[in-house]
Amino acid sequence: MKKKIAILGSTGSIGKSLIEIIKKDKEKYEIVLLSANKNLSELIKQAKYFKVKNLIITNKNQYDLLKKKKFNIKIYNNFNNLNNIFKYKLDYIMSAISGLDGLNPTFESIKHTKKIAIANKESIICAWNILESELKKHNTKFVPVDSEHFSIWSALKKQDCSQEIDKIFITASGGPFYKLPLSKFPKIKIKDAIRHPNWNMGKKISVDSSTMMNKVFEIIEAKNIFNLSFDKLEILIHPVSYLHAIIKFKNGLSNMIIHDTDMKIPIFNSIFENKEYFINKKINLQKLNQLKLEKPNIKKFPLIKILKKIPKKISLYETVIVSTNDTLVDLFLKNKIKFNSIPKIFNKVINYKKLKKYRYFRPKNINQIIKLNNFIQLKINSLYK
Protein backbone atom coordinates (compact mmCIF):
# COMPACT_ATOMS: atom_id res chain seq x y z
CA MET A 1 0.00 0.00 0.00
CA LYS A 2 1.17 3.54 -0.78
CA LYS A 3 2.41 5.68 2.13
CA LYS A 4 0.12 8.65 2.62
CA ILE A 5 1.96 11.86 3.32
CA ALA A 6 1.61 15.66 3.47
CA ILE A 7 4.23 18.40 3.11
CA LEU A 8 3.65 21.75 4.80
CA GLY A 9 5.92 24.33 3.17
CA SER A 10 6.53 22.17 0.09
CA THR A 11 7.87 25.11 -1.97
CA GLY A 12 10.67 25.95 0.49
CA SER A 13 14.19 24.65 0.78
CA ILE A 14 13.30 21.71 3.07
CA GLY A 15 10.02 21.01 1.25
CA LYS A 16 11.68 20.86 -2.18
CA SER A 17 14.40 18.54 -0.89
CA LEU A 18 11.74 16.14 0.36
CA ILE A 19 9.93 16.37 -2.97
CA GLU A 20 13.16 15.42 -4.77
CA ILE A 21 13.68 12.44 -2.48
CA ILE A 22 10.14 11.21 -3.05
CA LYS A 23 10.34 11.67 -6.82
CA LYS A 24 12.81 8.79 -6.93
CA ASP A 25 10.22 6.47 -5.34
CA LYS A 26 7.10 8.10 -6.72
CA GLU A 27 4.96 4.95 -6.87
CA LYS A 28 5.40 4.30 -3.13
CA TYR A 29 3.72 7.55 -2.04
CA GLU A 30 0.42 9.32 -2.21
CA ILE A 31 0.80 13.02 -1.37
CA VAL A 32 -2.53 13.99 0.17
CA LEU A 33 -1.70 17.66 0.78
CA LEU A 34 0.89 20.26 -0.20
CA SER A 35 1.05 23.80 1.14
CA ALA A 36 2.73 27.11 0.33
CA ASN A 37 2.35 30.76 1.12
CA LYS A 38 2.62 32.46 -2.29
CA ASN A 39 4.76 30.44 -4.68
CA LEU A 40 1.86 29.39 -6.88
CA SER A 41 3.81 28.19 -9.92
CA GLU A 42 6.00 25.80 -7.90
CA LEU A 43 2.98 24.51 -5.96
CA ILE A 44 1.03 23.80 -9.16
CA LYS A 45 4.04 22.08 -10.70
CA GLN A 46 4.38 19.80 -7.65
CA ALA A 47 0.62 19.15 -7.49
CA LYS A 48 0.45 18.12 -11.16
CA TYR A 49 3.50 15.88 -10.94
CA PHE A 50 2.19 13.97 -7.91
CA LYS A 51 -1.56 14.26 -8.73
CA VAL A 52 -2.21 15.89 -5.35
CA LYS A 53 -5.89 16.37 -4.48
CA ASN A 54 -5.59 19.07 -1.77
CA LEU A 55 -3.63 22.32 -1.66
CA ILE A 56 -3.36 25.05 0.95
CA ILE A 57 -2.12 28.44 -0.19
CA THR A 58 -2.23 31.06 2.56
CA ASN A 59 -1.58 34.25 0.59
CA LYS A 60 -5.03 35.69 -0.25
CA ASN A 61 -4.15 36.96 -3.75
CA GLN A 62 -2.49 33.73 -4.78
CA TYR A 63 -5.40 31.76 -3.31
CA ASP A 64 -7.87 33.80 -5.43
CA LEU A 65 -5.71 33.24 -8.52
CA LEU A 66 -5.55 29.51 -7.89
CA LYS A 67 -9.30 29.32 -7.32
CA LYS A 68 -9.89 30.78 -10.78
CA LYS A 69 -7.94 27.99 -12.44
CA LYS A 70 -10.21 25.08 -13.16
CA PHE A 71 -8.21 22.25 -11.67
CA ASN A 72 -9.77 19.17 -10.18
CA ILE A 73 -8.07 19.93 -6.85
CA LYS A 74 -9.56 21.11 -3.53
CA ILE A 75 -8.04 24.44 -2.58
CA TYR A 76 -7.92 25.95 0.89
CA ASN A 77 -6.66 29.24 2.27
CA ASN A 78 -5.73 28.13 5.82
CA PHE A 79 -5.17 25.16 8.08
CA ASN A 80 -8.58 25.22 9.80
CA ASN A 81 -10.13 22.49 7.70
CA LEU A 82 -7.69 19.65 8.14
CA ASN A 83 -10.58 17.42 9.31
CA ASN A 84 -12.06 17.69 5.81
CA ILE A 85 -8.75 16.90 4.13
CA PHE A 86 -7.54 14.04 6.29
CA LYS A 87 -10.24 11.41 6.71
CA TYR A 88 -7.77 9.01 8.35
CA LYS A 89 -4.33 9.25 9.97
CA LEU A 90 -1.58 9.79 7.41
CA ASP A 91 1.73 7.92 7.65
CA TYR A 92 3.93 11.01 7.66
CA ILE A 93 3.67 14.81 7.71
CA MET A 94 6.63 17.13 7.16
CA SER A 95 6.27 20.46 8.97
CA ALA A 96 8.55 22.83 7.03
CA ILE A 97 6.86 26.22 7.02
CA SER A 98 9.26 28.96 8.10
CA GLY A 99 8.81 31.11 11.21
CA LEU A 100 6.07 31.10 13.84
CA ASP A 101 3.50 30.91 11.04
CA GLY A 102 4.36 27.22 11.11
CA LEU A 103 3.13 26.74 14.68
CA ASN A 104 -0.62 26.39 14.11
CA PRO A 105 -0.17 24.07 11.09
CA THR A 106 2.27 21.92 13.09
CA PHE A 107 -0.07 21.73 16.08
CA GLU A 108 -3.12 20.97 13.91
CA SER A 109 -1.27 18.25 11.99
CA ILE A 110 -0.24 16.15 14.97
CA LYS A 111 -3.64 14.53 15.41
CA HIS A 112 -3.80 13.59 11.72
CA THR A 113 -0.60 11.61 11.32
CA LYS A 114 1.22 8.58 12.71
CA LYS A 115 4.52 10.45 12.41
CA ILE A 116 5.44 14.12 12.18
CA ALA A 117 8.87 15.34 11.10
CA ILE A 118 9.35 18.88 12.43
CA ALA A 119 11.82 21.16 10.66
CA ASN A 120 10.02 24.28 11.93
CA LYS A 121 12.32 24.98 14.86
CA GLU A 122 10.29 27.99 16.01
CA SER A 123 7.45 25.65 17.08
CA ILE A 124 9.83 23.46 19.08
CA ILE A 125 11.43 26.48 20.76
CA CYS A 126 8.23 28.32 21.69
CA ALA A 127 5.67 25.57 22.21
CA TRP A 128 7.44 22.31 22.97
CA ASN A 129 5.41 21.60 26.14
CA ILE A 130 2.17 21.99 24.16
CA LEU A 131 3.37 19.96 21.17
CA GLU A 132 4.75 17.21 23.39
CA SER A 133 1.46 16.68 25.18
CA GLU A 134 -0.39 16.74 21.85
CA LEU A 135 2.01 14.08 20.50
CA LYS A 136 1.33 11.90 23.55
CA LYS A 137 -2.42 12.47 23.38
CA HIS A 138 -2.61 11.31 19.76
CA ASN A 139 0.11 8.68 19.98
CA THR A 140 2.03 10.42 17.17
CA LYS A 141 5.74 9.76 16.62
CA PHE A 142 8.05 12.77 16.31
CA VAL A 143 11.32 13.18 14.41
CA PRO A 144 13.43 16.35 14.54
CA VAL A 145 14.72 17.44 11.12
CA ASP A 146 17.27 20.10 12.09
CA SER A 147 20.51 18.28 11.22
CA GLU A 148 22.18 18.54 14.65
CA HIS A 149 19.05 17.37 16.46
CA PHE A 150 18.39 14.61 13.99
CA SER A 151 21.99 13.43 14.54
CA ILE A 152 21.62 13.39 18.32
CA TRP A 153 18.18 11.81 18.12
CA SER A 154 19.35 9.00 15.87
CA ALA A 155 22.47 8.34 17.94
CA LEU A 156 20.46 8.08 21.17
CA LYS A 157 17.31 6.49 19.72
CA LYS A 158 15.28 8.34 22.32
CA GLN A 159 14.53 11.83 23.55
CA ASP A 160 14.86 11.98 27.31
CA CYS A 161 18.60 11.51 27.82
CA SER A 162 19.07 13.60 30.96
CA GLN A 163 20.23 10.55 32.97
CA GLU A 164 23.14 9.52 30.74
CA ILE A 165 24.45 12.75 29.25
CA ASP A 166 27.25 14.82 30.68
CA LYS A 167 27.33 17.31 27.80
CA ILE A 168 26.24 17.81 24.21
CA PHE A 169 28.28 20.08 21.96
CA ILE A 170 26.33 21.45 19.03
CA THR A 171 28.57 22.53 16.18
CA ALA A 172 28.25 25.72 14.14
CA SER A 173 30.02 26.59 10.91
CA GLY A 174 30.32 30.18 12.15
CA GLY A 175 28.42 31.35 9.05
CA PRO A 176 29.73 33.65 6.30
CA PHE A 177 31.28 36.17 8.74
CA TYR A 178 33.25 33.83 10.94
CA LYS A 179 36.55 35.21 9.58
CA LEU A 180 35.38 38.74 8.75
CA PRO A 181 36.91 41.37 11.08
CA LEU A 182 34.37 43.09 13.33
CA SER A 183 35.37 46.45 11.83
CA LYS A 184 33.85 45.33 8.49
CA PHE A 185 30.47 44.34 9.98
CA PRO A 186 28.85 47.77 9.35
CA LYS A 187 29.30 47.22 5.59
CA ILE A 188 27.55 43.81 5.45
CA LYS A 189 24.93 43.61 2.68
CA ILE A 190 21.89 41.33 2.32
CA LYS A 191 23.58 39.26 -0.38
CA ASP A 192 26.57 38.61 1.93
CA ALA A 193 24.37 37.50 4.84
CA ILE A 194 22.33 35.00 2.84
CA ARG A 195 25.39 33.35 1.28
CA HIS A 196 26.09 30.48 3.69
CA PRO A 197 29.50 28.80 3.17
CA ASN A 198 28.28 25.18 3.60
CA TRP A 199 24.49 24.92 3.50
CA ASN A 200 21.92 25.92 0.94
CA MET A 201 18.91 27.13 2.97
CA GLY A 202 16.01 29.59 2.99
CA LYS A 203 16.87 33.32 3.39
CA LYS A 204 15.63 33.72 6.97
CA ILE A 205 17.61 30.82 8.43
CA SER A 206 20.67 31.87 6.39
CA VAL A 207 20.61 35.32 8.05
CA ASP A 208 20.19 33.61 11.44
CA SER A 209 23.30 31.56 10.67
CA SER A 210 25.23 34.71 9.84
CA THR A 211 24.32 36.34 13.21
CA MET A 212 24.66 32.95 14.95
CA MET A 213 21.10 33.31 16.29
CA ASN A 214 20.47 29.99 14.58
CA LYS A 215 22.75 28.28 17.12
CA VAL A 216 20.98 30.03 20.01
CA PHE A 217 17.76 28.58 18.63
CA GLU A 218 19.34 25.15 18.27
CA ILE A 219 20.53 25.10 21.88
CA ILE A 220 16.97 25.90 23.07
CA GLU A 221 15.60 23.33 20.62
CA ALA A 222 17.96 20.65 22.00
CA LYS A 223 17.16 21.60 25.60
CA ASN A 224 13.47 21.07 24.89
CA ILE A 225 13.63 17.94 22.74
CA PHE A 226 16.16 16.04 24.87
CA ASN A 227 14.99 17.33 28.26
CA LEU A 228 18.38 18.77 29.21
CA SER A 229 19.42 21.81 31.21
CA PHE A 230 21.29 24.67 29.50
CA ASP A 231 24.54 23.85 31.32
CA LYS A 232 24.67 20.53 29.47
CA LEU A 233 24.67 22.22 26.06
CA GLU A 234 27.46 24.15 24.38
CA ILE A 235 28.16 25.73 21.00
CA LEU A 236 31.38 24.77 19.23
CA ILE A 237 32.60 26.38 16.01
CA HIS A 238 33.52 23.80 13.37
CA PRO A 239 33.90 25.60 10.02
CA VAL A 240 33.55 22.62 7.63
CA SER A 241 30.21 21.47 9.14
CA TYR A 242 31.07 17.78 8.86
CA LEU A 243 30.66 17.03 12.50
CA HIS A 244 27.14 17.83 13.72
CA ALA A 245 27.26 17.09 17.41
CA ILE A 246 29.45 15.51 20.07
CA ILE A 247 27.65 13.65 22.82
CA LYS A 248 29.71 13.16 25.98
CA PHE A 249 28.20 10.47 28.18
CA LYS A 250 28.55 10.24 31.95
CA ASN A 251 30.32 6.88 31.49
CA GLY A 252 33.36 8.59 29.94
CA LEU A 253 32.64 7.73 26.31
CA SER A 254 31.86 10.32 23.64
CA ASN A 255 30.02 9.96 20.39
CA MET A 256 30.72 12.18 17.38
CA ILE A 257 28.13 12.33 14.64
CA ILE A 258 29.39 12.99 11.14
CA HIS A 259 27.62 13.40 7.83
CA ASP A 260 27.87 15.39 4.62
CA THR A 261 26.53 18.94 4.63
CA ASP A 262 23.35 17.82 2.91
CA MET A 263 19.95 18.39 4.53
CA LYS A 264 18.66 15.48 2.45
CA ILE A 265 20.30 13.11 4.94
CA PRO A 266 18.11 14.04 7.94
CA ILE A 267 15.08 14.57 5.65
CA PHE A 268 15.53 11.18 3.97
CA ASN A 269 15.95 9.39 7.29
CA SER A 270 13.00 11.18 8.88
CA ILE A 271 10.79 9.35 6.40
CA PHE A 272 12.69 6.07 5.93
CA GLU A 273 14.04 5.61 9.48
CA ASN A 274 17.38 4.05 8.53
CA LYS A 275 15.62 1.27 6.63
CA GLU A 276 16.59 2.37 3.13
CA TYR A 277 19.90 3.13 1.44
CA PHE A 278 20.74 6.82 1.09
CA ILE A 279 22.91 7.02 -2.00
CA ASN A 280 25.41 9.83 -1.80
CA LYS A 281 29.09 10.44 -2.22
CA LYS A 282 31.50 8.48 -0.05
CA ILE A 283 32.09 10.16 3.27
CA ASN A 284 35.20 12.33 3.02
CA LEU A 285 37.20 11.39 6.09
CA GLN A 286 39.98 13.80 5.06
CA LYS A 287 37.67 16.56 6.22
CA LEU A 288 38.13 15.30 9.75
CA ASN A 289 41.73 16.53 9.56
CA GLN A 290 40.23 20.01 9.66
CA LEU A 291 38.09 19.60 12.76
CA LYS A 292 39.28 22.94 14.18
CA LEU A 293 36.89 23.17 17.12
CA GLU A 294 36.72 26.59 18.76
CA LYS A 295 34.52 28.55 21.12
CA PRO A 296 32.40 31.22 19.37
CA ASN A 297 33.49 34.88 19.45
CA ILE A 298 30.87 36.61 21.60
CA LYS A 299 32.08 40.10 20.57
CA LYS A 300 31.33 39.38 16.94
CA PHE A 301 28.17 37.44 17.64
CA PRO A 302 26.63 39.11 20.72
CA LEU A 303 23.22 37.49 20.21
CA ILE A 304 24.67 34.34 21.81
CA LYS A 305 24.58 36.15 25.17
CA ILE A 306 20.80 35.83 25.27
CA LEU A 307 21.23 32.16 26.25
CA LYS A 308 22.18 33.31 29.77
CA LYS A 309 18.84 35.10 30.17
CA ILE A 310 16.48 32.32 29.20
CA PRO A 311 14.69 30.57 32.07
CA LYS A 312 15.44 26.90 32.76
CA LYS A 313 11.90 25.82 32.01
CA ILE A 314 10.07 26.76 28.82
CA SER A 315 8.40 30.19 29.06
CA LEU A 316 6.75 32.77 26.81
CA TYR A 317 10.05 34.67 26.78
CA GLU A 318 11.26 32.30 24.05
CA THR A 319 8.39 33.63 21.91
CA VAL A 320 9.58 37.19 22.63
CA ILE A 321 13.06 36.19 21.44
CA VAL A 322 11.94 34.32 18.31
CA SER A 323 9.43 36.97 17.34
CA THR A 324 11.78 39.93 17.87
CA ASN A 325 14.50 38.22 15.86
CA ASP A 326 12.08 37.19 13.09
CA THR A 327 10.83 40.75 12.72
CA LEU A 328 14.33 42.24 12.69
CA VAL A 329 15.60 39.73 10.13
CA ASP A 330 12.61 40.53 7.96
CA LEU A 331 13.34 44.28 8.26
CA PHE A 332 16.98 43.61 7.34
CA LEU A 333 15.91 41.56 4.30
CA LYS A 334 13.65 44.46 3.26
CA ASN A 335 16.64 46.78 3.55
CA LYS A 336 15.02 48.79 6.34
CA ILE A 337 17.70 48.17 8.99
CA LYS A 338 21.42 47.39 8.83
CA PHE A 339 22.96 44.04 9.69
CA ASN A 340 24.73 45.60 12.67
CA SER A 341 21.45 46.94 14.02
CA ILE A 342 19.96 43.46 14.45
CA PRO A 343 21.72 42.68 17.79
CA LYS A 344 21.41 46.29 19.00
CA ILE A 345 17.64 46.56 18.48
CA PHE A 346 17.17 42.96 19.62
CA ASN A 347 18.78 43.72 22.99
CA LYS A 348 16.71 46.84 23.49
CA VAL A 349 13.43 45.05 22.75
CA ILE A 350 13.97 41.92 24.82
CA ASN A 351 15.00 44.00 27.84
CA TYR A 352 11.74 45.98 27.98
CA LYS A 353 10.18 45.35 31.40
CA LYS A 354 6.84 44.64 29.74
CA LEU A 355 8.39 41.83 27.73
CA LYS A 356 10.80 40.51 30.36
CA LYS A 357 7.84 39.51 32.50
CA TYR A 358 7.09 36.71 30.03
CA ARG A 359 9.99 34.81 31.60
CA TYR A 360 7.53 33.89 34.35
CA PHE A 361 4.74 32.54 32.14
CA ARG A 362 4.62 29.00 30.82
CA PRO A 363 2.88 28.73 27.41
CA LYS A 364 -0.62 27.35 27.92
CA ASN A 365 -1.92 27.20 24.38
CA ILE A 366 -0.76 28.11 20.92
CA ASN A 367 -3.12 31.09 20.62
CA GLN A 368 -1.26 32.80 23.44
CA ILE A 369 2.00 32.38 21.51
CA ILE A 370 0.49 33.55 18.22
CA LYS A 371 -1.03 36.64 19.89
CA LEU A 372 2.24 37.59 21.56
CA ASN A 373 4.08 37.10 18.26
CA ASN A 374 1.60 39.34 16.43
CA PHE A 375 1.84 42.01 19.12
CA ILE A 376 5.66 42.11 18.98
CA GLN A 377 5.76 42.12 15.17
CA LEU A 378 3.26 44.96 15.02
CA LYS A 379 5.09 47.06 17.62
CA ILE A 380 8.53 46.69 16.02
CA ASN A 381 7.26 47.14 12.46
CA SER A 382 5.41 50.33 13.44
CA LEU A 383 8.80 51.87 14.28
CA TYR A 384 10.29 51.12 10.83
CA LYS A 385 7.51 51.97 8.37
Ligand code: NDP
Ligand atom coordinates in the same frame (compact mmCIF):
# COMPACT_ATOMS: atom_id res chain seq x y z
P1 NDP B 1 12.01 28.54 3.14
O1 NDP B 1 11.92 30.00 3.36
O2 NDP B 1 12.90 28.04 2.07
O3 NDP B 1 10.53 27.92 2.89
C1 NDP B 1 9.47 28.21 3.73
C2 NDP B 1 8.23 27.49 3.29
O4 NDP B 1 7.14 27.90 4.14
C3 NDP B 1 7.78 27.81 1.86
O5 NDP B 1 7.07 26.73 1.34
C4 NDP B 1 6.85 29.01 2.08
O6 NDP B 1 5.94 29.20 1.01
C5 NDP B 1 6.13 28.56 3.32
N1 NDP B 1 5.60 29.68 4.10
C6 NDP B 1 6.24 30.80 4.48
N2 NDP B 1 5.41 31.61 5.18
C7 NDP B 1 4.23 30.97 5.24
C8 NDP B 1 2.96 31.30 5.79
N3 NDP B 1 2.75 32.47 6.42
N4 NDP B 1 1.95 30.40 5.65
C9 NDP B 1 2.16 29.22 5.01
N5 NDP B 1 3.32 28.87 4.44
C10 NDP B 1 4.34 29.74 4.57
O7 NDP B 1 12.41 27.91 4.55
P2 NDP B 1 13.32 26.63 4.86
O8 NDP B 1 12.84 25.46 4.06
O9 NDP B 1 14.73 27.01 4.83
O10 NDP B 1 12.97 26.37 6.41
C11 NDP B 1 11.73 25.84 6.84
C12 NDP B 1 11.82 25.58 8.34
O11 NDP B 1 12.82 24.58 8.56
C13 NDP B 1 12.25 26.81 9.16
O12 NDP B 1 11.60 26.80 10.39
C14 NDP B 1 13.76 26.59 9.37
O13 NDP B 1 14.23 27.18 10.55
C15 NDP B 1 13.82 25.06 9.47
N6 NDP B 1 15.12 24.49 9.08
C16 NDP B 1 15.59 24.68 7.80
C17 NDP B 1 16.83 24.18 7.44
C18 NDP B 1 17.33 24.31 6.03
O14 NDP B 1 18.35 23.73 5.69
N7 NDP B 1 16.66 25.03 5.14
C19 NDP B 1 17.68 23.46 8.40
C20 NDP B 1 17.07 23.29 9.70
C21 NDP B 1 15.83 23.79 10.01
P3 NDP B 1 6.35 30.14 -0.27
O15 NDP B 1 7.44 29.39 -0.98
O16 NDP B 1 5.10 30.19 -1.05
O17 NDP B 1 6.80 31.45 0.28
Ligand code: MG
Ligand atom coordinates in the same frame (compact mmCIF):
# COMPACT_ATOMS: atom_id res chain seq x y z
MG1 MG C 1 20.79 23.09 12.14
